[in-house]
Amino acid sequence: MSVSGIWIIFRREISQYFASPVAYLIAFAFFLVTGLIYNNDITVSLTVKPTDPAAVPIFLSFGVIFFAPLLTMRLLAEEQRERTMELLLTAPVRDGDIVLGKFLSAWFYYSLLLGVTFVVYQGILIGLDTYTPDIGHALAAYIGIWLYGGAALGVGLMFSATTENQIVAAFLSMSTLLLLWLGDLAGQIVASVELAEFIRKLTLQGHFSTSFASGLFRAEDAVFFAGIMAVTLFVTIRIVESRRWR
Amino acid sequence: MRDELVITRSNLGQLASFVGVGALLMGGLGWLWAGWLSSYVQIALVIGIVGVALWVALTPREFIDFVSGRRARQGTVAVFSVLLFVGIVGMFYIFVERAVITLDMTEAGDFTLSAESRRVLASLDRDIRITGFYSPARVATRELDDQFFRQYEIESNGRITREYIDPVRQPAIATAFRAQDGDVFISFVNPDGTVDMNSVSYVPMIDRQERDMTLAISRLLATGTFSVYFDLSLGELDPGDMSSRGISIFTQLLQANGFNTQPLDLAQLAATNGQIPMDASAVIIARPQTEITPAMVRVLDDYLRRGGGLFLAADYPVTAIAEDSPFNDYLWNDWGMRVLDTVVVEEIATGPTPLDVVSAIIYDSDISASIDPEFDLDSRTQFRITRSIAIDDDPPVFNGSVIMSSPDSFGETDLDTLARTNDFGYDDGADIPGPLTLVGFSSNPETGGRVVVVGDSDFLTDGQIGSPSGNAYLSMNIIGWLTEYTQSVSFAPTAGVGNVPFIFVDTATLDRIVFGTLIVLPGVTLLLGLGVWFVRRRR
Numbered sequence: 173m174s175v176s177g178i179w180i181i182f183r184r185e186i187s188q189y190f191a192s193p194v195a196y197l198i199a200f201a202f203f204l205v206t207g208l209i210y211n212n213d214i215t216v217s218l219t220v221k222p223t224d225p226a227a228v229p230i231f232l233s234f235g236v237i238f239f240a241p242l243l244t245m246r247l248l249a250e251e252q253r254e255r256t257m258e259l260l261l262t263a264p265v266r267d268g269d270i271v272l273g274k275f276l277s278a279w280f281y282y283s284l285l286l287g288v289t290f291v292v293y294q295g296i297l298i299g300l301d302t303y304t305p306d307i308g309h310a311l312a313a314y315i316g317i318w319l320y321g322g323a324a325l326g327v328g329l330m331f332s333a334t335t336e337n338q339i340v341a342a343f344l345s346m347s348t349l350l351l352l353w354l355g356d357l358a359g360q361i362v363a364s365v366e367l368a369e370f371i372r373k374l375t376l377q378g379h380f381s382t383s384f385a386s387g388l389f390r391a392e393d394a395v396f397f398a399g400i401m402a403v404t405l406f407v408t409i410r411i412v413e414s415r416r417w418r
Numbered sequence: 419m420r421d422e423l424v425i426t427r428s429n430l431g432q433l434a435s436f437v438g439v440g441a442l443l444m445g446g447l448g449w450l451w452a453g454w455l456s457s458y459v460q461i462a463l464v465i466g467i468v469g470v471a472l473w474v475a476l477t478p479r480e481f482i483d484f485v486s487g488r489r490a491r492q493g494t495v496a497v498f499s500v501l502l503f504v505g506i507v508g509m510f511y512i513f514v515e516r517a518v519i520t521l522d523m524t525e526a527g528d529f530t531l532s533a534e535s536r537r538v539l540a541s542l543d544r545d546i547r548i549t550g551f552y553s554p555a556r557v558a559t560r561e562l563d564d565q566f567f568r569q570y571e572i573e574s575n576g577r578i579t580r581e582y583i584d585p586v587r588q589p590a591i592a593t594a595f596r597a598q599d600g601d602v603f604i605s606f607v608n609p610d611g612t613v614d615m616n617s618v619s620y621v622p623m624i625d626r627q628e629r630d631m632t633l634a635i636s637r638l639l640a641t642g643t644f645s646v647y648f649d650l651s652l653g654e655l656d657p658g659d660m661s662s663r664g665i666s667i668f669t670q671l672l673q674a675n676g677f678n679t680q681p682l683d684l685a686q687l688a689a690t691n692g693q694i695p696m697d698a699s700a701v702i703i704a705r706p707q708t709e710i711t712p713a714m715v716r717v718l719d720d721y722l723r724r725g726g727g728l729f730l731a732a733d734y735p736v737t738a739i740a741e742d743s744p745f746n747d748y749l750w751n752d753w754g755m756r757v758l759d760t761v762v763v764e765e766i767a768t769g770p771t772p773l774d775v776v777s778a779i780i781y782d783s784d785i786s787a788s789i790d791p792e793f794d795l796d797s798r799t800q801f802r803i804t805r806s807i808a809i810d811d812d813p814p815v816f817n818g819s820v821i822m823s824s825p826d827s828f829g830e831t832d833l834d835t836l837a838r839t840n841d842f843g844y845d846d847g848a849d850i851p852g853p854l855t856l857v858g859f860s861s862n863p864e865t866g867g868r869v870v871v872v873g874d875s876d877f878l879t880d881g882q883i884g885s886p887s888g889n890a891y892l893s894m895n896i897i898g899w900l901t902e903y904t905q906s907v908s909f910a911p912t913a914g915v916g917n918v919p920f921i922f923v924d925t926a927t928l929d930r931i932v933f934g935t936l937i938v939l940p941g942v943t944l945l946l947g948l949g950v951w952f953v954r955r956r957r
Binding site (some may be wrong): 176190191192193195196197199200201203204207208209210214288293296300302303304306307309311312347356358360362363364365366367368369370371377378381382383386387388389390391392395396399402403406407410413414416 | 448451452456458492493495499503504507508510511514515517518519520521522523524525526527529552553554555557558560561562582583584586587707842923927928929932934935936939940943944946947948950953
């Protein structure tokens with residue numbers, strides 16, 4: 173892998189994002205829904221309970237299941253369907269550069285949306301004379317959901333590489349992410365604490381809801397999300413690479 | 419062009435290969451994690467083998483290609499490189515997970531033990547076990563709680579250990595603890611490592627795990643240190659009576675906080691020239707029905723001179739402790755306060771009737787802790803047909819009022835009329851104008867003796883101790899102050915989840931927030947998208 177190769181692909185993808193009205197439409201929906209969650213939390217905080225600095229990230233821990241596949245379904249599946257993958261594979265960039273460049277562009281776009289919500293929403297709370305928000309807690313929750321999102325995008329990209337059908341890629345991604353999300357509830361159906369704990373350790377929620385969302389940064393959770401990203405990207409590279417010998 | 423979804427035999431074979439290899443991988447990792455071939459690992463391995471068998475059966479050609487030839491070599495390399503990579507990542511994760519590296523990012527340090535908790539842990543001289551009961555359905559709660567319990571284990575240098583029990587799989591142990599799913603208990607540990615069942619104490623986990631746990635440890639350490647004696651020789655309220663007129667809830671509250679509760683026979687001690695036991699941290703006389711004789715006064719005086727604590731809940735009618743009784747004279751002469759032959763009437767009733775007196779003026783002290791009706795209305799105290807207490811302005815000891823009635827109240831002195839017709843009214847010159855003392859205290863710094871007098875006992879009864887909550891606060895605070903228990907078992911409030919202030923904003927500010935976050939931010943994004951679409955369309 174080379175940095176210049178990754179950079180070329182990254183720039184190409186990013187320019188596609190910002191030249192496409194769909195990306196803005198996704199951003200519009202993202203801001204609208206997170207805005208609703210944020211305002212609901214503030215309204216409830218007036219009378220019922222204190223504010224939750226992690227309200228938006230907690231919502232996104234579910235929302236990302238549907239949001240991430242929307243961002244990634246196109247990335248490799250479209251290249252295959254449009255038969256531009258062969259062009260890419262013959263370009264002077266390595267397979268790893270293609271995969272990593274595409275992943276980083278999706279993660280960058282996601283980070284941008286997340287960053288805007290953090291700055292705007294927390295900025296508003298900081299600006300209130302009568303309230304001091306728990307920025308540390310919010311920051312932990314945002315770091316968590318940023319890594320969580322990266323892992324979800326990795327899963328989405330992996331399935332995008334397996335098929336040329338975007339719908340199938342999105343469906344497989346959503347199903348897998350939903351399974352990884354629902355796994356947190358494994359304890360409701362299994363009879364063994366050890367098994368419930370083991371399954372929980374494999375889930376996305378299990379590494380977010382009791383740590384990042386509560387304001388606690390746990391290295392094991394960061395490693396888990398980074399590990400999911402690394403594994404899915406590695407598998408994706410192998411899948412792309414397999415086109416050369418299949 | 420429409421995308422068509424066609425499922426072929428090849429697709430199924432591919433799916434079986436993924437499931438098979440995935441299950442084998444999961445089983446292998448599970449084996450590595452658990453260290454033995456558990457039934458779940460075996461199930462995963464069986465699924466893996468079945469998946470691979472299906473792969474062979476559905477797409478034998480691909481399988482043969484997979485295991486032989488160029489594609490096989492490439493495929494094998496790819497699969498094994500993935501497996502190797504997953505293994506490396508998994509190993510790294512297990513290594514980091516066992517290293518337990520955390521960073522508490524909350525402003526209030528919600529996940530960091532406070533200096534107060536560390537002070538309590540530094541005073542540990544016995545091993546303590548935290549026993550949590552969590553079923554599989556509560557693994558997330560267990561994980562959250564464990565983050566706190568782990569800190570206690572670390573900060574206590576291993577003096578505190580933790581154990582988790584599944585109440586569904588081990589119901590006998592759960593029954594021994596009288597535990598339900600999600601309950602947490604602490605106890606001392608016997609030299610052989612088993613739980614000392616006599617010391618098992620329930621930890622109420624509300625929303626501040628640290629506060630709850632540290633207080634529970636403090637209570638456990640204080641267990642047996644404090645003994646409270648209930649006198650029953652004057653026909654007082656019975657600590658074992660579970661009716662609405664009894665004070666069993668008050669007794670249970672004391673026991674739950676680690677107090678020993680014992681009966682006392684003051685009359686017999688007076689008759690035999692006996693002494694109140696040395697271990698008595700406080701003596702409670704709750705609504706005596708017969709007069710406290712001079713001999714009993716001598717026993718009580720001896721006890722108070724030894725640094726004891728006396729809680730007197732006097733009440734109407736006044737026969738037992740009349741204004742001119744020997745005990746009242748003793749209280750006035752030695753402790754600078756006495757119970758008056760009056761009943762407090764609130765002219766502007768704040769309780770159900772003018773004779774239900776709600777705390778109006780509350781002086782800041784340990785006895786009035788948590789009683790703040792302005793912040794929480796339920797924390798008020800409420801007395802029924804209450805006698806007022808006179809506080810000496812020039813006392814022989816340190817004394818004062820804790821709770822008073824409102825300035826609109828008065829002390830009705832015509833108790834005969836009140837008893838016969840329930841009539842009351844302020845008579846200038848005869849009645850005492852408010853505010854009047856309802857709860858008074860005295861302490862003698864030289865001897866350490868302490869006395870608290872309340873002009874009512876109904877607030878202690880099972881029917882009223884929790885309604886309002888301030889009655890329970892007051893009763894426990896009184897015992898806490900008399901025995902100095904409060905100094906041993908305390909946890910200063912710190913900022914945190916439960917204390918995060920609510921937002922106070924006006925409607926205009928709220929409207930601006932809604933406009934900015936729901937109209938401007940998404941709106942600008944949508945306009946940008948429309949602009950891009952328009953530019954692309956023109957091209």
